[in-house]
Amino acid sequence: MLPLALPAPYDYLVPKGMQVAPSQFVVVPLGPVDYLGVVWTRPEGETPPQIERKKLREIIELVEEVPALPRVSLDFADWVASYTLSSPGMVLRMMMSAAHAFDPPAPRYGVRLAGPAPERMTPARARVLAAANNGLTWVKSSLAEAAGVSTGVIDGLVDTGALSAEPLPDWHDIPLDLTRQRATLTKEQAEAAHDLLANTGDGFGVSLLDGVTGSGKTEVYFEAIAAALSLGKQVLVLMPEIALTSQFIARCQERFGARPAEWHSGVSAPLRGRIWRAVAENKAKLVVGARSALFLPFPDLGLIVVDEEHDQSYKQEDRVSYQARDMAVVRGSLGGCPVVLSSATPSIESLVNASQGRYRHIRLGVRYKAAGLPAIAAVDMRANPPERGRWLSPVLIDAVAATLSRGEQALLFLNRRGYAPVTLCRKCGFKFECPNCSAWLVEHRFRRRLECHHCGTFVPIPETCPNCGAEHSLVPCGPGVERIAEEVAELFPEARRVLLSSDLTPSISDLRETLREIEEREVDVIIGTQLVAKGHHFPGLALVGVVDGDLGLAQADPRAAERTFQLLNQVTGRAGREAISGRGLIQTYMPKHPVIAALVSGDRDKFLEREIEARREATLPPFGRLASLLVSASARDAAESYARAVALAAPPAAKIQVLGPAEAPLSVIRGRHRYRLLVKAAREADLQAYLRLWLSQMPKAKGDVRLAVDVDPYSFL
Ligand code: ADP
Ligand code: ZN
Numbered sequence: 232m233l234p235l236a237l238p239a240p241y242d243y244l245v246p247k248g249m250q251v252a253p254s255q256f257v258v259v260p261l262g263p264v265d266y267l268g269v270v271w272t273r274p275e276g277e278t279p280p281q282i283e284r285k286k287l288r289e290i291i292e293l294v295e296e297v298p299a300l301p302r303v304s305l306d307f308a309d310w311v312a313s314y315t316l317s318s319p320g321m322v323l324r325m326m327m328s329a330a331h332a333f334d335p336p337a338p339r340y341g342v343r344l345a346g347p348a349p350e351r352m353t354p355a356r357a358r359v360l361a362a363a364n365n366g367l368t369w370v371k372s373s374l375a376e377a378a379g380v381s382t383g384v385i386d387g388l389v390d391t392g393a394l395s396a397e398p399l400p401d402w403h404d405i406p407l408d409l410t411r412q413r414a415t416l417t418k419e420q421a422e423a424a425h426d427l428l429a430n431t432g433d434g435f436g437v438s439l440l441d442g443v444t445g446s447g448k449t450e451v452y453f454e455a456i457a458a459a460l461s462l463g464k465q466v467l468v469l470m471p472e473i474a475l476t477s478q479f480i481a482r483c484q485e486r487f488g489a490r491p492a493e494w495h496s497g498v499s500a501p502l503r504g505r506i507w508r509a510v511a512e513n514k515a516k517l518v519v520g521a522r523s524a525l526f527l528p529f530p531d532l533g534l535i536v537v538d539e540e541h542d543q544s545y546k547q548e549d550r551v552s553y554q555a556r557d558m559a560v561v562r563g564s565l566g567g568c569p570v571v572l573s574s575a576t577p578s579i580e581s582l583v584n585a586s587q588g589r590y591r592h593i594r595l596g597v598r599y600k601a602a603g604l605p606a607i608a609a610v611d612m613r614a615n616p617p618e619r620g621r622w623l624s625p626v627l628i629d630a631v632a633a634t635l636s637r638g639e640q641a642l643l644f645l646n647r648r649g650y651a652p653v654t655l656c657r658k659c660g661f662k663f664e665c666p667n668c669s670a671w672l673v674e675h676r677f678r679r680r681l682e683c684h685h686c687g688t689f690v691p692i693p694e695t696c697p698n699c700g701a702e703h704s705l706v707p708c709g710p711g712v713e714r715i716a717e718e719v720a721e722l723f724p725e726a727r728r729v730l731l732s733s734d735l736t737p738s739i740s741d742l743r744e745t746l747r748e749i750e751e752r753e754v755d756v757i758i759g760t761q762l763v764a765k766g767h768h769f770p771g772l773a774l775v776g777v778v779d780g781d782l783g784l785a786q787a788d789p790r791a792a793e794r795t796f797q798l799l800n801q802v803t804g805r806a807g808r809e810a811i812s813g814r815g816l817i818q819t820y821m822p823k824h825p826v827i828a829a830l831v832s833g834d835r836d837k838f839l840e841r842e843i844e845a846r847r848e849a850t851l852p853p854f855g856r857l858a859s860l861l862v863s864a865s866a867r868d869a870a871e872s873y874a875r876a877v878a879l880a881a882p883p884a885a886k887i888q889v890l891g892p893a894e895a896p897l898s899v900i901r902g903r904h905r906y907r908l909l910v911k912a913a914r915e916a917d918l919q920a921y922l923r924l925w926l927s928q929m930p931k932a933k934g935d936v937r938l939a940v941d942v943d944p945y946s947f948l
Contacts, residue, residue, distance in 0.1 A: 232268055232323050233266045251270050253302070256269055258291040300528050332504040358379060368397045413454075423442070427452065439592050441592060446595035446599060465513065466533060492520075522544070536571045539574055543945060552941045610818045635755055642772055654671075655705070656704045663681050674711070712759065716728065726756045764798060787896065793842055796838065862908070863903040864937070869936050870905065889911075890910075922940060
């Protein structure tokens with residue numbers, strides 16, 4: 232199997248004297264190029280193809296420096312490929328996305344105090360020797376920093392023999408400590424942990440850990456992690472926003488005395504290589520990662536935890552489109568390993584699985600420290616409108632003022648980056664639109680430009696209207712977080728403010744620093760996008776104000792209500808997590824909307840029951856199955872006519888319905904016109920078999936026309 236978009240593995244000859252076994256890495260020729268691939272197993276019962284011997288090429292080399300993939304990885308790749316209708320080679324490619332793992336491991340060197348002091352002593356050298364005089368092996372750059380010298384000074388001291396170079400231990404050489412004192416669990420937590428351990432003890436099983444924000448879900452699943460680790464097994468914890476998990480990592484460190492391995496796109500390529508190897512060699516025991524960590528080659532996985540299991544970012548849409556939460560359950564089942572799904576607002580899919588007995592439902596009803604959950608109220612914007620050109624109602628402004636006067640923190644949440652979503656010319660009505668997408672350009676005042684949130688195109692904010700030439704006629708319409716931050720600055724000039732938005736906080740370390748400042752109460756008002764909504768524990772936060780609670784409700788998406796509920800519940804759940812009591816205020820023009828009403832009443836279960844009923848009636852997931860086929864092309868006609876041809880080729884089937892093609896709501900992205908077809912199937916129908924048949928019967932796409940299949944789609948734009 233080559234890590235390429237090919238439909239199946241290729242056949243090669245094993246040269247004389249070479250022994251290969253399934254799942255080993257080999258180098259093979261394909262056309263003029265040599266590729267690293269994996270010896271695959273042929274599905275049982277499949278006869279080898281009759282290929283003339285002289286047409287077969289030989290394996291070039293068996294790669295023995297890295298461990299072979301675990302067998303379960305091969306099964307998993309086949310399973311994911313077949314379910315998502317993608318090529319198994321592309322899944323293998325995700326499994327191999329650590330090129331440096333195949334480099335010979337380079338030992339890393341540090342320095343330590345060794346020989347006599349050098350003959351020629353300088354103040355800089357003296358500082359280095361003083362700093363190094365603690366018996367430790369230092370990373371060269373940290374010693375240089377500690378002594379306030381350049382690394383050249385250190386190299387000089389190695390040359391004189393005063394310092395010696397020593398191999399540095401790898402991070403995974405620091406073993407986890409499973410004997411540490413753990414938190415004393417409350418009665419409710421202890422019962423949940425007991426229940427969880429009963430369900431994670433032996434082989435595959437899924438537990439849904441469903442507990443209000445701050446109830447101690449993490450403490451509870453730490454018990455299951457500790458149990459798996461003490462059996463010598465590996466543990467994987469998936470998180471939706473790995474960049475924001477510094478708190479979790481610190482907690483792991485406190486609990487297990489060592490850092491877990493981190494796996495996400497922010498990890499440098501050489502480190503990825505080292506982590507991949509350590510996982511494959513069963514040395515990395517605890518891994519915390521983004522969805523792609525699911526494809527790491529764990530030989531002895533004993534537990535998978537999916538934290539914030541409802542989160543949308545578990546769904547990957549490009550290339551292989553998969554839902555990592557669902558695939559975690561598959562990985563668990565193939566590898567005989569238990570899975571824990573954790574959330575304060577579980578997905579409807581998981582709740583239905585729990586209610587039908589497929590998952591064990593474990594609930595935590597009360598917060599650990601706080602007196603109770605935050606009191607949530609709706610602010611009716613019709614009765615309490617903001618001033619003209621402003622976005623905060625007097626009710627919310629008063630609440631922020633009262634919070635600040637008590638020395639507590641307030642968070643204002645608006646899930647929209649930038650300053651204003653649309654810019655308009657007051658004279659001629661011209662609106663700035665992206666040249667490549669059917670979308671408005673968003674003003675980013677901080678960076679002084681108009682930006683497309685779909686393709687990244689940007690232009691500087693012009694002085695004059697490009698349409699009528701009028702000067703100073705451009706007006707921003709509607710609010711983004713930057714505009715809210717400006718309003719807060721005018722209202723509360725004394726308050727220490729921080730604006731958190733992914734485009735303004737470029738590096739993970741900056742972000743972690745800002746989060747630390749909030750945690751340690753060096754900030755009074757936080758203005759942020761969903762970057763601040765997830766998982767954080769801010770002890771001083773008393774008030775959460777949602778600037779636009781209606782945002783997201785209007786979308787034509789079967790999950791719009793569920794998603795808005797989850798997001799707003801999560802963000803208001805940041806308030807009052809410790810001693811101070813918390814409050815959430817949701818600005819809305821629709822206070823009676825079921826989502827807003829459920830947030831205010833706190834009656835989550837009733838809301839979800841209604842949502843579940845509505846899904847059942849409409850046979851939407853999880854009661855029916857969906858797949859989306861997206862046709863795109865640079866010419867609109869080409870996209871439309873191919874989409875029609877695809878629809879005509881759809882085989883008839885009793886329990887499967889094909890809807891469309893229809894122009895996608897976002898009809899152009901990056902200059903490509905888009906048409907959607909939606910396949911709606913009964914739960915018992917074999918959707919994949921149907922799609923495979925259909926794909927085999929459709930006409931070939933010509934020119935730059937593309938077809939993308941997305942099974943279980945989450946995006947309908
Ligand atoms: P959740 O994951 O449900 O949001 P956490 O596990 O993060 O909740 O717990 C919230 C806070 O309460 C954390 O700071 C955690 O350390 C603390 N906490 C929870 N349970 C306990 C416990 N039994 N003993 C000490 N601290 C606890
Ligand atoms: Zn664009």
